[in-house]
Amino acid sequence: MKHIISALVENKPGVLAHVAGMFAARAFNIDSLVVGRTEEPQLSRMTIVVIGDDRVVEQVRKQLARIVPVVKVQDFVGQPVVARDLMLISISAPPEKRAEIFSLIEIFRGKVVDIGPKTLMLEISGPESKIEAFINVCRPYGIKSLARTGTIAMPRQARVEP
Amino acid sequence: MKSPSAAPADSAGQSAVKTGAQIIVDELIAQGVDTMFGYTGGVVLPLFDRLYDAPINFIVPRHEQGGCHMADAYARASGKVGVVVATSGPGACNLVTGLANAMMDSVPLVALTGQVRTELIGNDAFQEADTTGITRPVTKYNCIVKDVRDLARTIREAFYIASTGRPGPVLIDVPVDVAVTGHTVEGPVKMSLPGYRIRTKGHARQISTAARAINKSDRPVLYVGGGVIAANASEELRALAETAHLPVTMTLLGLGSYDQTRAESLDMLGMHGSAYANYAVQECDLLIAVGARFDDRVTGKVTTFAPNARIVHIDIDPASISKNVGVDIPVVGDAKIILTELAKQTEYRQRKEWFDKIAEWKEKFPFRYEQKSPGIKPQYVISEIWRQTAGDAIITTGVGQNQMWAAQFYKFNRPRQLISSGGLGTMGFGLPAAIGAQIARPDEMVIDIDGDHSFNMTMTELATAVEHKLPIKVCILNNGYMGMVRQWQELFYGKRYSKSYLKNPDYAVLARALGAVGLTVDKKEDVSKGVEKMLAEKKPCVVDFRIDREENVWPMVPAGKSISEMDGLDILESMG
Numbered sequence: 001m002k003h004i005i006s007a008l009v010e011n012k013p014g015v016l017a018h019v020a021g022m023f024a025a026r027a028f029n030i031d032s033l034v035v036g037r038t039e040e041p042q043l044s045r046m047t048i049v050v051i052g053d054d055r056v057v058e059q060v061r062k063q064l065a066r067i068v069p070v071v072k073v074q075d076f077v078g079q080p081v082v083a084r085d086l087m088l089i090s091i092s093a094p095p096e097k098r099a100e101i102f103s104l105i106e107i108f109r110g111k112v113v114d115i116g117p118k119t120l121m122l123e124i125s126g127p128e129s130k131i132e133a134f135i136n137v138c139r140p141y142g143i144k145s146l147a148r149t150g151t152i153a154m155p156r157q158a159r160v161e162p
Numbered sequence: 163m164k165s166p167s168a169a170p171a172d173s174a175g176q177s178a179v180k181t182g183a184q185i186i187v188d189e190l191i192a193q194g195v196d197t198m199f200g201y202t203g204g205v206v207l208p209l210f211d212r213l214y215d216a217p218i219n220f221i222v223p224r225h226e227q228g229g230c231h232m233a234d235a236y237a238r239a240s241g242k243v244g245v246v247v248a249t250s251g252p253g254a255c256n257l258v259t260g261l262a263n264a265m266m267d268s269v270p271l272v273a274l275t276g277q278v279r280t281e282l283i284g285n286d287a288f289q290e291a292d293t294t295g296i297t298r299p300v301t302k303y304n305c306i307v308k309d310v311r312d313l314a315r316t317i318r319e320a321f322y323i324a325s326t327g328r329p330g331p332v333l334i335d336v337p338v339d340v341a342v343t344g345h346t347v348e349g350p351v352k353m354s355l356p357g358y359r360i361r362t363k364g365h366a367r368q369i370s371t372a373a374r375a376i377n378k379s380d381r382p383v384l385y386v387g388g389g390v391i392a393a394n395a396s397e398e399l400r401a402l403a404e405t406a407h408l409p410v411t412m413t414l415l416g417l418g419s420y421d422q423t424r425a426e427s428l429d430m431l432g433m434h435g436s437a438y439a440n441y442a443v444q445e446c447d448l449l450i451a452v453g454a455r456f457d458d459r460v461t462g463k464v465t466t467f468a469p470n471a472r473i474v475h476i477d478i479d480p481a482s483i484s485k486n487v488g489v490d491i492p493v494v495g496d497a498k499i500i501l502t503e504l505a506k507q508t509e510y511r512q513r514k515e516w517f518d519k520i521a522e523w524k525e526k527f528p529f530r531y532e533q534k535s536p537g538i539k540p541q542y543v544i545s546e547i548w549r550q551t552a553g554d555a556i557i558t559t560g561v562g563q564n565q566m567w568a569a570q571f572y573k574f575n576r577p578r579q580l581i582s583s584g585g586l587g588t589m590g591f592g593l594p595a596a597i598g599a600q601i602a603r604p605d606e607m608v609i610d611i612d613g614d615h616s617f618n619m620t621m622t623e624l625a626t627a628v629e630h631k632l633p634i635k636v637c638i639l640n641n642g643y644m645g646m647v648r649q650w651q652e653l654f655y656g657k658r659y660s661k662s663y664l665k666n667p668d669y670a671v672l673a674r675a676l677g678a679v680g681l682t683v684d685k686k687e688d689v690s691k692g693v694e695k696m697l698a699e700k701k702p703c704v705v706d707f708r709i710d711r712e713e714n715v716w717p718m719v720p721a722g723k724s725i726s727e728m729d730g731l732d733i734l735e736s737m738g
């Protein structure tokens with residue numbers, strides 16, 4: 001089962017190495033890991049997606065909490081969350097195909113962020129499944145290169161998606 | 163350089179310009195450090211200069227690994243934090259085994275390492291190693307201090323982290339330029355550890371659930387690990403075992419937490435534990451684990467461990483709970499507090515049937531050895547040491563057969579009496595451990611029960627013992643083999659003794675060359691006298707006991723078997 005774990009960590013050198021090292025040493029698999037600053041300069045947030053049974057993930061959570069510079073750990077499993085990935089994708093886009101591509105971007109609520117003579121760079125964000133779907137849609141045009149973040153997530157207050 | 167050492171040693175926290183090195187020394191003294199272990203080198207010269215006239219007893223080992231084990235055993239014997247220093251690069255790398263050893267056995271240790279100048283870091287400078295990178299998995303916490311303003315706080319935090327919660331080693335890496343930079347420490351040093359919280363009290367409802375389970379249980383067993391010793395909770399353990407009338411079995415590291423001469427003691431459990439402990443665990447209806455971590459050497463086949471029991475697990479480390487074995491009643495907190503609380507909420511029950519059954523197992527399967535054999539049995543040597551020291555000596559061990567025989571045949575009566583490398587199983591631990599323990603406990607008899615090949619690994623430290631006139635005793639159970647490896651090769655590899663024996667030196671001559679006393683005992687009738695001579699010696703003394711070469715440790719739970727499926731019980735019975 002997929003678990004999204006959110007860890008608030010001290011913004012110090014070595015913390016990422018410590019967290020990544022712990023995962024490797026204890027043979028836990030990381031599906032994705034995203035680190036970024038928070039509103040407080042001394043804290044960063046790591047969002048880690050782990051796939052495993054509940055017992056394994058419970059150990060992951062405990063082992064994370066045990067790392068001294070890790071301040072707080074939450075496992076969002078079973079909670080309504082907003083989970084988003086961000087992707088930049090460059091695809092080949094000859095002039096005759098562009099209208100078609102623009103309408104696809106519209107449907108996926110993406111953006112064109114760079115236009116080249118033969119390519120377009122697109123930005124798209126959303127749940128992982130949407131990103132995957134968009135990649136599939138782009139394939140026939142020819143994907144030149146692709147970069148995506150892992151998942152970031154936050155628990156939802158409202159029960160209904162706006 | 164103008165020396166700031168004119169400032170009194172207790173000036174930590176007062177405003178005077180000090181170098182980083184002086185800040186370190188002042189902060190160590192403020193932490194109550196009076197004994198340290200370590201080895202000098204290029205980038206720690208500023209620190210060693212400040213240690214030159216500091217009121218700290220400083221022991222220099224012959225190798226940093228030895229120094230780290232000494233600090234480890236010093237901590238285990240004294241209950242204080244052990245401190246070890248090493249230089250950058252090879253010095254720091256040589257600490258790794260010692261740190262891993264302390265990590266596995268939850269020993270409070272602070273390691274200080276020198277590092278190359280800040281601007282050289284990452285340039286493959288002379289004697290540079292990524293010390294924090296290398297030691298991260300083998301420390302509870304580590305960091306590099308690149309700003310002298312963080313130094314005092316970081317050292318204070320290191321001691322706090324090392325000694326609280328589940329104890330462990332903490333390493334602080336200090337580049338040489340930080341050690342020589344001047345800084346004015348103003349005001350009190352404040353720790354900043356937002357991510358470090360310890361639950362000590364234990365959840366009240368969980369405790370009462372555990373107490374009810376104990377009161378209801380017909381066949382309970384207390385399973386006690388090193389955590390009880392770390393928590394200084396032996397008195398509370400005894401009180402609970404007495405109040406609620408519970409049999410007690412201990413892990414290797416738990417030995418000494420409960421007086422083994424008492425009737426409720428089931429001695430050690432696990433792979434080479436007593437048959438009566440293993441049977442009791444497999445048949446109990448309630449297993450109360452305290453400060454133990456369900457190590458594979460204890461549980462055997464984990465899916466069939468204590469199959470009929472509900473499990474209570476008391477531990478300060480939440481991550482230990484349900485890590486290997488699912489737990490029914492977890493209680494996170496300090497063993498001392500929780501055991502006290504449990505004793506209040508539990509009542510005495512006779513449990514006659516259960517104790518009768520245990521007595522039967524004890525009667526039928528005691529630890530035994532062949533007394534009629536013409537050769538020297540290692541168990542006999544240990545029994546003699548136990549008898550002649552009235553069970554009162556501090557015992558350190560190597561790793562392997564020597565360690566298991568010591569655990570089986572020396573009956574420990576108080577905490578911190580057995581100092582052994584449990585989790586990591588570090589051969590060579592025994593001798594430096596004896597040195598560290600003797601320094602912590604100068605008035606007690608300290609004996610290293612060692613194997614020949616374990617001793618070979620760190621025997622250079624005998625010179626350290628001689629230099630410091632430590633009256634440690636080293637009892638080498640010399641079978642000319644890596645005995646435990648040989649035993650496995652005998653049992654599981656068709657007696658193909660692949661690379662498990664080396665040519666040993668004459669240990670008595672070697673000991674004398676290093677300035678210690680050296681004796682050889684190769685006849686059974688000389689064992690008692692040999693032990694007597696060893697115990698009477700005021701200098702470090704090595705006795706080379708030439709034991710039966712192919713003696714095995716029994717009983718033995720083969721890998722992958724349940725702990726009630728012990729080999730060798732027939733052999734033990736035939737000796738009865």
